[in-house]
Each structure stands twice: as structure tokens, then as C-alpha cells.
Amino acid sequence: NAGVTQTPKFRVLKTGQSMTLLCAQDMNHEYMYWYRQDPGMGLRLIHYSVGEGTTAKGEVPDGYNVSRLKKQNFLLGLESAAPSQTSVYFCASRPSAGGIPPYFGPGTRLTVT
């Protein structure tokens, strides 16, 4: 099992550009999450999904959109990147039952200039 994978690992964008971050998991997990991690702050939830075709807003959803067209994939989109979105983005997944903690991907480091 590859676990949770994220594409790309690094990206530099100019203000106003758009991009999509891809998260894939091969563990058949129902729940998937997108977090951002900034220096001196705990991870913050951007959006999450409790199953294929469903999405919900987290703590800091503004400026981001998501889609979960397939159970194994969770996409995070930035329509018009801003310097405030410079961050490390982590995807995570977990099964719906059993109280198992989320498995995290390796992260995507995004810089917006």
C-alpha cells in the first residue's frame, strides 16, 4: 500500500494563478481531509469529505475549493492564489469507524509570490 500520496511535492505560484493539489489514498478510507500548516500554528482544517461526492467546510475554507468525485481522490483547488496561501498542505484520510486516527500524506509545499 502506498498509503496517502500527494501531488505535487513543491510548487511556486504567482499571485492570481490557479492550481489543483491532488490527494490519493489506497486504503479505501471514507473520510478525507485537507489541512494547512503554517509556522507557529497548529494544523488547520480547510475542507473535508465523509464520502464520495460529499464535501464540507472546515476552519479556514476561504479561497479554496474541493472535489471528491472518486472515493480514493480528494482534490484541493486554489482559484486565484494569494501570498497568504503560502503554506504546507497536508492531506489525511481515515476509515469512518473504529476511532482510528487519520493517516497523513507527505505534504505539498506551496509558495505564492
Add this chain to the structure above:
Amino acid sequence: KNQVEQSPQSLIILEGKNCTLQCNYTVSPFSNLRWYKQDTGRGPVSLTIMTFSENTKSNGRYTATLDADTKQSSLHITASQLSDSASYICVVRGGSQGNLIFGKGTKLSVKP
């Protein structure tokens, strides 16, 4: 407000020594508490998870404790190794929506 506070912010110890990291939380209602290890440039990896009724749990050289009355947890690392150098994040699941609330982490450096 639901919060998770960790101390110290950073810590340097010599290889072979023990250390204890602290976590205080104000999350209500409380569901469970997890400790994660995050190596530089990697995603967090779960070390332990404890529910309200559990007051200690071990994972190798890592031992977590939980006092649900005082809303405090600690992570004790025994006989530290260079590979223990990482950030350790305390995460509480709870609140009205059962979300995960992350602490800012303690950055541990183990020196030879």
C-alpha cells in the same frame, strides 16, 4: 474556546536522556487525545491515542499519560535516540462537531 496548548515550544536533550512533553487542553466535550510525531518535511504519524477512560498508553519508548480531570496529557520519551528529533503534536478530538484540534507542537532536538 477549544484550545490545545503545548509546552515547551522547543527542547534540546542529549542522546540517551529522558524527556517529558506537556499538553493542556480546554476542549469540551472531550472524545480522545492523540500524540503525533512529525519529522521535518514529512506528514504527522500517530504515536498513541487515548480515550477518557485511559490514563496511560505506551508505544515502545513513548509513554503517554492523560488526566481527564485536570485536562492534561504528557508524552514521556525514554532513552532518547537521534531519530527522536522531530516535532511532537498533541491533538484532541472533541468539541460540538467532534473535530480534531491541533496543538502547535514541541520541537525536540536530540544531540549526540
